[in-house]
Amino acid sequence: MRFPRSQILSAALSFVLIAPVVVAQSSSEALSLNDAIRQALDKNFTIKAQASGTMASRADLSAEWGDFHPRFSGSYTHGEDGSPQSADPFTGNRPPSSIVETDTYNLGIGGISPWGMSYRLTAYSQNQRGTFNGFADNYFTFSGLEASQPLLRGFGYDANMVGVRIARATHGSSRWQYRQTVMDVVTSVINGFLELDFAHKNLDIARRSRDLAQGLLDENEKRFEAGSLSQADVTSARTRVATREEAILISERAVSIAENFLKGLISDEKTAALLSQNLVIAKAPALPDHHPDPAVEFMAALERRPDYQQAKLNVARTDANRRYRRNQLLPQVDLVGSVGYNGLDNHVSKSQLQVIDRDSRSYSVGVVFSTPLTFAAERGRYRSAKFSQEQAEMQLAQTEQNIVVMLGNAAGQIETTRQRVEVSRHSLGLAEQALDAELKKLRAGSGSTFFVLAQQEILAGAEISAYRAEIDHQRALAEYDRQLGITLEKHGIAIEGDTETKY
Template sequence: MGFGSAVLGVAGTYFLMSHTGHRPAVQSPVQPPVTAEGRLEPNPPFREAQISLDPFSGLPRQQPDLLKVLTGNPSRMPNPLGRSIDSSVPELRLDSGARVQGNLAGTIILPDPTPTAWFQLKLEAGTLTAAAPALAQTKQVSLPTERELPLQLGDAVVLVLQNNKTLKNAYLQRLLDRRDLEVAEGIFNPIFEPRIEARYDRLEIGGVVTEAGQGDARIGATMLLPTGAQFSITIGATRSLRDESLNPTLDTLRQDLQVSLVQPLLRGFGADVTLAPINLARIQEQANRLLLKATLISTITTAIQTYRTLLEAQEQWIIQQQALKRAGDNLAYVQALVEAGRRARVDTLQGEADLARQQLQLKDAEGRLAAARLNLLQILGIDQKLTPVAIEPAALRQPIMAEADRLLPVALANNPDYLQSLLQIEAAKINLLLAQNNSEWNLNLVGTLGNNFNNVTANNNTTTVALVLTRQFGNLALDQAVERSRIQLQQSENRRAETLENLTVTVRNRSRDVNLSLQQVENARRVRELAEQTVTVQRERLQLGGRGVSVKDVLDFEDRLVQAKNDELAAIIRYLNAVTLLEQTIGTTLNTWNIRVESQN
């Protein structure tokens, strides 16, 4: 699809995705863009089609700058043509004859086609519905009726972001994560508690009836201060009516004001202790975002590998179909030679056996193709009655050698697991601070101020200032908490060191895999070229009736050619997957596809 830039807003989390054409504009640190050389053209029924959401996809575009894409606001991108954006929302249509319809709820915004086409998807309440507003002069394309769904690799990435069940659960979890952070950051907000009471009493003793009514209204407020102090204030008014048979009615009105302040001087004192819960919540929020990033990377990587499995299965099916056609041609040619008396009839048995074997292998290829289609539909989360067709060319990008020493700093700055280990150390330090603080003596400065007004008796004011010192003895849990926190800090540091070691080894292994698989691609290509030349020569010799060349020899060389083509295809897929796994390890998968996860303020 000619997707532009996308911002997927998910319950407080945005996903920014931007690329022009069929490939991401921002290149991977380990692989450059796709080239047309070496493309394996699919045969029917794999019809190549163009999928585009952009009505201006045929116009020339400029590649967007990575820094602008990752740091800029899509709504503030320049509009060089100066045209307004139509607010209408037509249906999402694909010009390939396929329709992508998920359960995403949101909007897609397409501004002017240059320098970059942008579209925006916003998730609301965890449910996704897709709709596409177009420009004022956009031409609408008719919907297809066929069930075939041609997909570029970029289309698969967009669909997995929209429909994958694992990602949907991760989006919903972000709703809870954001609310947890809001609760933690609201500890300094004042808490108000109003109270209203109405009461009636009736007492009868020896014929004397006493009736009393009382109404009480008050409001209290408490607030935590950054110093650790607890401030509270209560304002109230009470009115009482008392009526006795032998006494006049007594009407009493009382108003009161109570103010108190409890300031810790040892345990619980200071902004470091008071702000610790907020800092822990913010660290947890960062950890949750890293977890979401890891989930996105893992799911996208799996989708890419599954897509390439389908691509490989399609190409294998094509290769096997070509092999079956060659086997039929060989059999027909041998039968013609037999009819002409140039070959013995027994030679046709070898051709018939080879034809039957190629038919059997074609059935196996069809089975692998069907399984690959279902696996891709499952991870994309779309209708399993569709028939996905991978139209991405099974070709190499401009190959380069991966240098582990250059990629390791990138991994340290982007790998979610390593960044999680750093956050765990910071959280362990805060927990140790809290444990040490809880083990201290409890010394509080307490101040209270009270004012009471009564229409019957005299007013009274009270002021109290006190120092309160308390300490628990024999509570081993306090010392145990300190020791546990100290050990957990050491364990976190050890885990960080272990994660660093594992990451270093994995980056080196992934880099070596990329380099080795690239060499294997070149070797497989050379083997395939030699196999093609050999088959051509042997077929010519057989047609000319050359001595020493039998039908079996030609069939053997044909089998080697089929195997060489499959080996070259497998080598290309291995290289592409090796690059994808390397990107996953160094944490740049989202950058490769211009997807940014950011927190909503």
């Protein structure tokens, strides 16, 4: 997936849930997985925090472009300069000091271009008067263009656009990080929803197991009263009922923990009221099964994986800095010049009119040169920038290798959990048959309470293993989607811009 190129003034990160979902429910309705994802997109603090970071990086990019926008400036200064006169050598008298008063007005618009030229369109007026002219107004006016163009150091886009290029890469990385954050949160919501569903199933199994033990206890008590069963069988059944009551308490606590975890992902409640909110979920939907092929899907994963795209942007960022540092190895040679018109009169309006009429032209041109004697600092910074780029390239290669490994592991996990589902379902069927056989033997007088209770626990364990395998298979599918970078597309979530969230 490629993001559209960021615009300077308007880009927005928004989420659109395309897949059909149930609208906001009343408190009596069960929460579906799609509704849980919706609420997470709207309320999750991690997503909100990353969104603010993305907006901050966009503002930084806008600020870097702003450095090339023209600036208006103006100034006014007043000065008075008194110059003492030498004493008369014959009389020793000192004549009055000469005084020069100066008022200076300056207005201008200037800036710097992306290729390095600094410019300023200025209007300048100075009124200088004093004892030399009886304090009569004397306005000198200049209006024109002043410019300075670097020819070596500071010349070109590499030297002047480095801030924009780094900020653009940083903003792009932040947008990919936003996508990664949303993917991670959505995957966590899926896992949390599945774990809460499993916790409820585990609780149901514990209760059924307790009910089976209680049923056996009731039956054993009747048979004991009839004299066909020993007291030991009754005691054994009663012990197992107590043990399974404890298992119910543990399962209820597991439900509470799983419920709180999911509420923390989909709610923006910050007080203890979060703990008292009742969360009723619908049956977890089965994710579409997938037969992964990492070798085929690897290249497509690179285009969608945020970590890989961030690593590529980091290479671009370090490359921009390296090119800038290479430019700074050059001497400073600037072509400077100005062109404009002068005016001089006792009246400011007439002085300005002379400028407008272009009566007296003024221009200058020259070259300014400077260079360090050793370039030691510049060479050191350039070498550092080169090594930083090499490091970024190695990190990109490492990220690519990690993706291969993680895709392979995620694909292998899907195959393992798929086989676990098949095996656990088969084991569950056998456990049901074994329990039924032990009950028949007990009622026929050839079995024992011990074996029936043991088989009940084996059945409960088989049920839990079967549900656990199904949940783990669903989690493995969700994780493989995350490794491929297609979690958002799978759930109908589209990232469109930078600021607004819509459903």
